[in-house]
Amino acid sequence: MSEDRHLIEERISSDVVYRGSFFELRRDRVRLPDGREAGREYIAHPGAVMVVPIADDGRLVMERQYRYPIGRVMLEFPAGKLDPGESPFTCGVRELAEETGYRAAEWARAGLLNNAVAYSSEGIEVWFARGLAAGTRSLEDGEHLDVCLVTVAELADHCRDGRVTDAKTLVGLLWLQQWQAGRWSLEWGPAP
Amino acid sequence: MSEDRHLIEERISSDVVYRGSFFELRRDRVRLPDGREAGREYIAHPGAVMVVPIADDGRLVMERQYRYPIGRVMLEFPAGKLDPGESPFTCGVRELAEETGYRAAEWARAGLLNNAVAYSSEGIEVWFARGLAAGTRSLEDGEHLDVCLVTVAELADHCRDGRVTDAKTLVGLLWLQQWQAGRWSLEWGPAP
Numbered sequence: 001m002s003e004d005r006h007l008i009e010e011r012i013s014s015d016v017v018y019r020g021s022f023f024e025l026r027r028d029r030v031r032l033p034d035g036r037e038a039g040r041e042y043i044a045h046p047g048a049v050m051v052v053p054i055a056d057d058g059r060l061v062m063e064r065q066y067r068y069p070i071g072r073v074m075l076e077f078p079a080g081k082l083d084p085g086e087s088p089f090t091c092g093v094r095e096l097a098e099e100t101g102y103r104a105a106e107w108a109r110a111g112l113l114n115n116a117v118a119y120s121s122e123g124i125e126v127w128f129a130r131g132l133a134a135g136t137r138s139l140e141d142g143e144h145l146d147v148c149l150v151t152v153a154e155l156a157d158h159c160r161d162g163r164v165t166d167a168k169t170l171v172g173l174l175w176l177q178q179w180q181a182g183r184w185s186l187e188w189g190p191a192p
Numbered sequence: 193m194s195e196d197r198h199l200i201e202e203r204i205s206s207d208v209v210y211r212g213s214f215f216e217l218r219r220d221r222v223r224l225p226d227g228r229e230a231g232r233e234y235i236a237h238p239g240a241v242m243v244v245p246i247a248d249d250g251r252l253v254m255e256r257q258y259r260y261p262i263g264r265v266m267l268e269f270p271a272g273k274l275d276p277g278e279s280p281f282t283c284g285v286r287e288l289a290e291e292t293g294y295r296a297a298e299w300a301r302a303g304l305l306n307n308a309v310a311y312s313s314e315g316i317e318v319w320f321a322r323g324l325a326a327g328t329r330s331l332e333d334g335e336h337l338d339v340c341l342v343t344v345a346e347l348a349d350h351c352r353d354g355r356v357t358d359a360k361t362l363v364g365l366l367w368l369q370q371w372q373a374g375r376w377s378l379e380w381g382p383a384p
Binding site: 004006007008009017018020021023025028030032033034038039040041042043044064065066067068069073074076111112113115116117118119120121122123124142144145156159160162165166167168170173174177178183184 | 201209213228257303307314336
Protein backbone atom coordinates (compact mmCIF):
# COMPACT_ATOMS: atom_id res chain seq x y z
CA MET A 1 0.00 0.00 0.00
CA SER A 2 1.27 3.47 -0.86
CA GLU A 3 0.82 4.66 2.74
CA ASP A 4 3.41 2.03 3.79
CA ARG A 5 6.21 3.38 1.61
CA HIS A 6 8.01 4.72 4.70
CA LEU A 7 8.30 1.12 6.01
CA ILE A 8 9.04 -1.06 2.97
CA GLU A 9 12.48 -2.49 2.18
CA GLU A 10 13.48 -3.33 -1.42
CA ARG A 11 15.76 -6.23 -2.38
CA ILE A 12 19.09 -5.24 -3.96
CA SER A 13 20.72 -8.69 -4.06
CA SER A 14 20.26 -12.16 -2.58
CA ASP A 15 22.77 -14.93 -1.86
CA VAL A 16 22.50 -18.43 -0.44
CA VAL A 17 25.13 -18.59 2.32
CA TYR A 18 24.21 -22.09 3.54
CA ARG A 19 22.13 -24.86 1.99
CA GLY A 20 20.52 -26.98 4.71
CA SER A 21 18.70 -30.27 4.47
CA PHE A 22 15.27 -28.57 4.25
CA PHE A 23 16.01 -24.83 4.06
CA GLU A 24 18.40 -22.29 2.61
CA LEU A 25 20.00 -19.58 4.68
CA ARG A 26 19.98 -16.43 2.55
CA ARG A 27 21.79 -13.13 3.03
CA ASP A 28 20.21 -10.26 1.11
CA ARG A 29 21.16 -6.63 0.70
CA VAL A 30 18.15 -4.32 0.95
CA ARG A 31 17.35 -0.66 0.38
CA LEU A 32 15.82 0.80 3.56
CA PRO A 33 12.94 3.31 3.36
CA ASP A 34 15.41 6.10 4.18
CA GLY A 35 17.53 5.19 1.13
CA ARG A 36 20.38 3.53 2.99
CA GLU A 37 21.46 -0.12 2.61
CA ALA A 38 21.29 -2.94 5.15
CA GLY A 39 21.74 -6.73 5.31
CA ARG A 40 18.98 -9.26 6.01
CA GLU A 41 19.79 -12.87 6.98
CA TYR A 42 16.93 -15.35 6.95
CA ILE A 43 15.83 -18.94 6.45
CA ALA A 44 14.06 -19.53 3.12
CA HIS A 45 11.57 -22.21 4.21
CA PRO A 46 9.19 -24.30 2.04
CA GLY A 47 6.21 -23.77 4.39
CA ALA A 48 4.36 -26.17 6.65
CA VAL A 49 0.95 -27.34 7.81
CA MET A 50 -0.39 -27.98 11.31
CA VAL A 51 -3.48 -30.12 11.89
CA VAL A 52 -5.84 -29.80 14.88
CA PRO A 53 -7.45 -33.28 14.82
CA ILE A 54 -10.64 -33.62 16.90
CA ALA A 55 -11.79 -37.15 17.80
CA ASP A 56 -15.49 -38.02 18.08
CA ASP A 57 -15.32 -37.80 21.91
CA GLY A 58 -13.92 -34.25 21.60
CA ARG A 59 -10.37 -35.13 22.51
CA LEU A 60 -7.45 -33.87 20.43
CA VAL A 61 -4.87 -36.08 18.74
CA MET A 62 -1.49 -34.72 19.74
CA GLU A 63 2.18 -35.71 19.65
CA ARG A 64 5.02 -35.83 22.13
CA GLN A 65 8.31 -35.31 20.34
CA TYR A 66 11.88 -34.47 21.37
CA ARG A 67 12.85 -31.09 19.90
CA TYR A 68 16.62 -30.99 19.75
CA PRO A 69 17.06 -27.16 19.46
CA ILE A 70 14.98 -26.74 22.65
CA GLY A 71 16.36 -29.82 24.39
CA ARG A 72 13.12 -31.30 25.65
CA VAL A 73 10.08 -33.39 24.77
CA MET A 74 7.23 -31.12 23.65
CA LEU A 75 3.47 -31.62 23.35
CA GLU A 76 2.36 -30.41 19.91
CA PHE A 77 -0.30 -30.72 17.27
CA PRO A 78 0.79 -32.83 14.27
CA ALA A 79 2.64 -30.78 11.66
CA GLY A 80 5.07 -31.11 8.83
CA LYS A 81 6.79 -29.39 5.95
CA LEU A 82 5.37 -29.13 2.44
CA ASP A 83 6.93 -31.44 -0.12
CA PRO A 84 7.91 -29.71 -3.41
CA GLY A 85 4.74 -28.86 -5.36
CA GLU A 86 2.46 -30.18 -2.61
CA SER A 87 -0.69 -28.27 -1.63
CA PRO A 88 -1.12 -27.45 2.07
CA PHE A 89 -4.29 -29.58 2.22
CA THR A 90 -2.55 -32.64 0.74
CA CYS A 91 0.34 -32.07 3.13
CA GLY A 92 -2.01 -31.97 6.13
CA VAL A 93 -3.75 -35.21 5.12
CA ARG A 94 -0.37 -36.90 4.54
CA GLU A 95 1.28 -35.69 7.77
CA LEU A 96 -1.71 -36.65 9.93
CA ALA A 97 -1.74 -40.17 8.45
CA GLU A 98 2.04 -40.66 8.52
CA GLU A 99 2.61 -39.38 12.05
CA THR A 100 -0.55 -40.53 13.86
CA GLY A 101 -2.25 -43.11 11.60
CA TYR A 102 -5.52 -41.14 11.68
CA ARG A 103 -7.59 -40.32 8.58
CA ALA A 104 -10.23 -37.58 8.78
CA ALA A 105 -13.59 -37.36 6.96
CA GLU A 106 -13.90 -33.56 7.24
CA TRP A 107 -11.37 -30.78 6.94
CA ALA A 108 -11.43 -27.00 7.43
CA ARG A 109 -8.73 -24.39 6.88
CA ALA A 110 -8.48 -22.04 9.87
CA GLY A 111 -5.69 -19.67 8.89
CA LEU A 112 -2.00 -19.00 8.50
CA LEU A 113 0.71 -18.16 10.96
CA ASN A 114 4.23 -16.86 10.48
CA ASN A 115 6.33 -18.15 13.33
CA ALA A 116 9.67 -16.32 13.03
CA VAL A 117 9.05 -13.13 11.05
CA ALA A 118 12.48 -11.66 11.87
CA TYR A 119 14.51 -14.46 10.30
CA SER A 120 12.36 -17.04 8.48
CA SER A 121 9.96 -17.00 5.54
CA GLU A 122 8.06 -19.94 7.07
CA GLY A 123 4.28 -19.89 6.95
CA ILE A 124 2.30 -22.62 8.74
CA GLU A 125 -1.26 -23.21 7.51
CA VAL A 126 -3.60 -24.25 10.31
CA TRP A 127 -6.17 -26.93 9.42
CA PHE A 128 -8.84 -28.62 11.52
CA ALA A 129 -9.80 -32.28 10.97
CA ARG A 130 -12.69 -34.34 12.35
CA GLY A 131 -14.49 -37.60 11.66
CA LEU A 132 -11.30 -39.45 12.59
CA ALA A 133 -10.62 -43.12 11.88
CA ALA A 134 -7.57 -44.75 13.45
CA GLY A 135 -5.12 -46.59 11.21
CA THR A 136 -1.46 -47.50 10.97
CA ARG A 137 1.13 -44.76 11.00
CA SER A 138 4.31 -44.79 8.89
CA LEU A 139 6.98 -42.61 10.47
CA GLU A 140 9.86 -41.36 8.40
CA ASP A 141 13.17 -43.08 8.92
CA GLY A 142 14.69 -41.77 12.14
CA GLU A 143 11.46 -40.10 13.34
CA HIS A 144 10.45 -40.90 16.92
CA LEU A 145 7.24 -39.54 18.46
CA ASP A 146 4.38 -40.62 20.72
CA VAL A 147 0.72 -40.03 19.86
CA CYS A 148 -1.70 -39.14 22.67
CA LEU A 149 -5.28 -37.98 23.20
CA VAL A 150 -5.78 -34.79 25.21
CA THR A 151 -8.97 -32.92 26.17
CA VAL A 152 -9.26 -29.23 25.31
CA ALA A 153 -9.37 -28.44 29.05
CA GLU A 154 -6.16 -30.39 29.65
CA LEU A 155 -4.45 -28.62 26.76
CA ALA A 156 -5.54 -25.21 28.09
CA ASP A 157 -4.18 -26.08 31.55
CA HIS A 158 -0.85 -27.16 30.04
CA CYS A 159 -0.64 -23.89 28.06
CA ARG A 160 -1.44 -21.79 31.14
CA ASP A 161 1.09 -23.63 33.31
CA GLY A 162 3.93 -23.38 30.79
CA ARG A 163 4.14 -27.10 29.99
CA VAL A 164 3.12 -26.31 26.40
CA THR A 165 5.34 -23.62 24.86
CA ASP A 166 5.20 -24.53 21.15
CA ALA A 167 3.88 -21.40 19.41
CA LYS A 168 1.86 -23.15 16.69
CA THR A 169 0.16 -25.34 19.32
CA LEU A 170 -0.72 -22.26 21.41
CA VAL A 171 -2.25 -20.72 18.27
CA GLY A 172 -4.16 -23.98 17.75
CA LEU A 173 -5.68 -23.54 21.23
CA LEU A 174 -6.65 -19.94 20.36
CA TRP A 175 -8.48 -21.15 17.24
CA LEU A 176 -10.13 -24.05 19.14
CA GLN A 177 -11.48 -21.78 21.87
CA GLN A 178 -12.71 -19.11 19.47
CA TRP A 179 -14.40 -21.69 17.25
CA GLN A 180 -16.00 -23.55 20.17
CA ALA A 181 -17.29 -20.21 21.53
CA GLY A 182 -18.89 -19.51 18.15
CA ARG A 183 -16.79 -16.39 17.52
CA TRP A 184 -14.57 -17.70 14.70
CA SER A 185 -16.10 -19.96 12.05
CA LEU A 186 -14.74 -22.91 10.11
CA GLU A 187 -16.01 -24.10 6.73
CA TRP A 188 -15.84 -27.88 6.73
CA GLY A 189 -15.41 -29.87 3.57
CA PRO A 190 -15.01 -33.56 2.73
CA ALA A 191 -11.70 -35.35 2.45
CA PRO A 192 -10.68 -36.05 -1.16
CA MET B 193 12.23 -38.14 32.47
CA SER B 194 13.15 -41.80 32.27
CA GLU B 195 9.87 -42.65 30.50
CA ASP B 196 10.99 -40.39 27.62
CA ARG B 197 14.17 -42.33 26.87
CA HIS B 198 12.64 -43.68 23.67
CA LEU B 199 12.33 -40.08 22.35
CA ILE B 200 15.50 -38.27 23.50
CA GLU B 201 18.41 -37.43 21.17
CA GLU B 202 21.94 -37.04 22.56
CA ARG B 203 24.53 -34.61 21.15
CA ILE B 204 27.63 -36.21 19.61
CA SER B 205 29.22 -33.07 18.15
CA SER B 206 28.32 -29.47 17.34
CA ASP B 207 29.69 -27.06 14.72
CA VAL B 208 28.96 -23.47 13.78
CA VAL B 209 28.41 -23.51 10.00
CA TYR B 210 27.44 -19.82 9.71
CA ARG B 211 27.83 -16.90 12.08
CA GLY B 212 25.04 -14.35 11.50
CA SER B 213 24.62 -10.85 12.83
CA PHE B 214 22.48 -12.02 15.76
CA PHE B 215 22.49 -15.83 15.58
CA GLU B 216 24.68 -18.82 14.82
CA LEU B 217 23.59 -21.58 12.48
CA ARG B 218 24.79 -24.83 14.04
CA ARG B 219 25.00 -28.33 12.61
CA ASP B 220 25.11 -31.07 15.23
CA ARG B 221 25.44 -34.82 15.03
CA VAL B 222 23.07 -36.60 17.38
CA ARG B 223 22.46 -40.13 18.64
CA LEU B 224 18.85 -41.10 17.98
CA PRO B 225 16.87 -43.14 20.53
CA ASP B 226 17.31 -46.21 18.30
CA GLY B 227 21.11 -45.85 18.47
CA ARG B 228 21.62 -44.54 14.95
CA GLU B 229 23.14 -41.14 14.07
CA ALA B 230 21.48 -38.14 12.43
CA GLY B 231 22.20 -34.46 11.69
CA ARG B 232 20.40 -31.49 13.23
CA GLU B 233 20.66 -27.98 11.72
CA TYR B 234 19.33 -25.09 13.79
CA ILE B 235 19.61 -21.43 14.69
CA ALA B 236 21.23 -20.83 18.09
CA HIS B 237 19.30 -17.73 19.18
CA PRO B 238 19.88 -15.45 22.21
CA GLY B 239 16.15 -15.35 23.13
CA ALA B 240 13.64 -12.54 22.99
CA VAL B 241 10.85 -10.78 24.87
CA MET B 242 7.40 -9.69 23.70
CA VAL B 243 5.40 -7.07 25.59
CA VAL B 244 1.59 -6.80 25.62
CA PRO B 245 1.18 -3.12 26.64
CA ILE B 246 -2.31 -2.14 27.83
CA ALA B 247 -3.17 1.57 27.91
CA ASP B 248 -5.49 3.02 30.56
CA ASP B 249 -8.40 3.06 28.08
CA GLY B 250 -7.89 -0.67 27.44
CA ARG B 251 -6.31 -0.27 24.01
CA LEU B 252 -3.11 -2.13 23.12
CA VAL B 253 0.12 -0.47 22.00
CA MET B 254 1.16 -2.26 18.81
CA GLU B 255 3.60 -1.85 15.93
CA ARG B 256 3.39 -1.96 12.18
CA GLN B 257 6.70 -3.13 10.74
CA TYR B 258 7.92 -4.42 7.37
CA ARG B 259 9.14 -7.98 7.78
CA TYR B 260 11.54 -8.69 4.96
CA PRO B 261 11.43 -12.54 5.06
CA ILE B 262 7.61 -12.41 4.75
CA GLY B 263 7.57 -9.45 2.35
CA ARG B 264 4.84 -7.40 4.00
CA VAL B 265 4.01 -4.96 6.77
CA MET B 266 2.81 -6.84 9.86
CA LEU B 267 0.87 -5.79 12.95
CA GLU B 268 2.69 -7.08 16.03
CA PHE B 269 3.20 -6.56 19.73
CA PRO B 270 6.52 -4.86 20.58
CA ALA B 271 9.37 -7.37 20.89
CA GLY B 272 13.11 -7.62 20.72
CA LYS B 273 16.14 -9.80 21.29
CA LEU B 274 17.99 -10.10 24.59
CA ASP B 275 21.29 -8.25 24.77
CA PRO B 276 24.18 -10.33 26.17
CA GLY B 277 23.67 -10.83 29.92
CA GLU B 278 20.35 -8.98 29.91
CA SER B 279 17.37 -10.31 31.91
CA PRO B 280 14.09 -10.77 30.02
CA PHE B 281 12.38 -8.19 32.23
CA THR B 282 15.06 -5.54 31.58
CA CYS B 283 14.85 -6.37 27.87
CA GLY B 284 11.07 -5.90 27.87
CA VAL B 285 11.31 -2.50 29.61
CA ARG B 286 14.05 -1.41 27.20
CA GLU B 287 12.35 -2.61 24.00
CA LEU B 288 9.00 -1.04 24.93
CA ALA B 289 10.68 2.32 25.61
CA GLU B 290 12.98 2.25 22.57
CA GLU B 291 10.36 1.15 20.03
CA THR B 292 7.22 2.89 21.32
CA GLY B 293 8.35 5.54 23.84
CA TYR B 294 6.02 4.11 26.50
CA ARG B 295 7.07 3.38 30.08
CA ALA B 296 4.90 1.10 32.24
CA ALA B 297 4.25 1.26 36.00
CA GLU B 298 3.26 -2.40 36.35
CA TRP B 299 4.60 -5.56 34.78
CA ALA B 300 3.60 -9.25 34.80
CA ARG B 301 5.27 -12.29 33.25
CA ALA B 302 2.72 -14.41 31.36
CA GLY B 303 4.80 -17.25 29.96
CA LEU B 304 7.25 -18.51 27.38
CA LEU B 305 6.83 -19.57 23.78
CA ASN B 306 9.14 -21.41 21.43
CA ASN B 307 8.37 -20.25 17.92
CA ALA B 308 10.34 -22.58 15.64
CA VAL B 309 11.02 -25.78 17.58
CA ALA B 310 12.23 -27.69 14.50
CA TYR B 311 15.12 -25.36 13.69
CA SER B 312 15.64 -22.62 16.28
CA SER B 313 16.48 -22.52 19.98
CA GLU B 314 14.59 -19.22 20.31
CA GLY B 315 12.39 -18.70 23.33
CA ILE B 316 10.21 -15.58 23.59
CA GLU B 317 9.11 -14.53 27.09
CA VAL B 318 5.65 -12.95 27.10
CA TRP B 319 5.22 -9.98 29.46
CA PHE B 320 2.22 -7.74 30.13
CA ALA B 321 2.63 -4.03 30.95
CA ARG B 322 0.12 -1.44 32.20
CA GLY B 323 0.07 1.98 33.79
CA LEU B 324 1.56 3.38 30.59
CA ALA B 325 3.07 6.85 30.22
CA ALA B 326 3.95 8.11 26.74
CA GLY B 327 7.46 9.39 26.05
CA THR B 328 10.02 9.71 23.30
CA ARG B 329 11.13 6.62 21.45
CA SER B 330 14.69 5.98 20.26
CA LEU B 331 14.74 3.57 17.36
CA GLU B 332 17.90 1.72 16.48
CA ASP B 333 19.77 2.95 13.45
CA GLY B 334 17.96 1.68 10.35
CA GLU B 335 14.82 0.60 12.27
CA HIS B 336 11.53 1.80 10.78
CA LEU B 337 8.19 1.08 12.43
CA ASP B 338 4.85 2.73 13.20
CA VAL B 339 3.22 2.66 16.63
CA CYS B 340 -0.58 2.36 16.84
CA LEU B 341 -3.32 1.80 19.41
CA VAL B 342 -5.70 -1.13 18.82
CA THR B 343 -8.65 -2.42 20.85
CA VAL B 344 -8.72 -6.08 21.89
CA ALA B 345 -11.84 -6.55 19.71
CA GLU B 346 -10.06 -5.06 16.67
CA LEU B 347 -7.04 -7.30 17.26
CA ALA B 348 -9.28 -10.38 17.56
CA ASP B 349 -11.01 -9.48 14.28
CA HIS B 350 -7.65 -9.03 12.53
CA CYS B 351 -6.47 -12.44 13.83
CA ARG B 352 -9.70 -14.15 12.72
CA ASP B 353 -9.58 -12.56 9.26
CA GLY B 354 -5.92 -13.43 8.61
CA ARG B 355 -4.62 -9.85 8.68
CA VAL B 356 -2.53 -10.74 11.75
CA THR B 357 -0.41 -13.85 11.17
CA ASP B 358 2.54 -13.21 13.49
CA ALA B 359 2.63 -16.22 15.83
CA LYS B 360 3.80 -14.39 18.97
CA THR B 361 1.06 -11.78 18.51
CA LEU B 362 -1.58 -14.52 18.13
CA VAL B 363 -0.28 -16.05 21.39
CA GLY B 364 -0.54 -12.57 22.95
CA LEU B 365 -4.24 -12.53 22.02
CA LEU B 366 -4.70 -15.99 23.60
CA TRP B 367 -3.18 -14.73 26.87
CA LEU B 368 -5.21 -11.50 26.76
CA GLN B 369 -8.50 -13.32 26.29
CA GLN B 370 -7.78 -15.95 28.95
CA TRP B 371 -6.67 -13.30 31.44
CA GLN B 372 -9.65 -11.02 30.76
CA ALA B 373 -12.00 -14.02 31.17
CA GLY B 374 -10.43 -14.72 34.59
CA ARG B 375 -9.15 -18.13 33.53
CA TRP B 376 -5.38 -17.39 33.46
CA SER B 377 -3.90 -15.14 36.13
CA LEU B 378 -1.11 -12.57 36.04
CA GLU B 379 0.95 -11.46 39.04
CA TRP B 380 1.64 -7.75 38.62
CA GLY B 381 4.67 -6.08 40.11
CA PRO B 382 6.13 -2.57 40.03
CA ALA B 383 8.61 -1.34 37.45
CA PRO B 384 12.16 -1.09 38.85
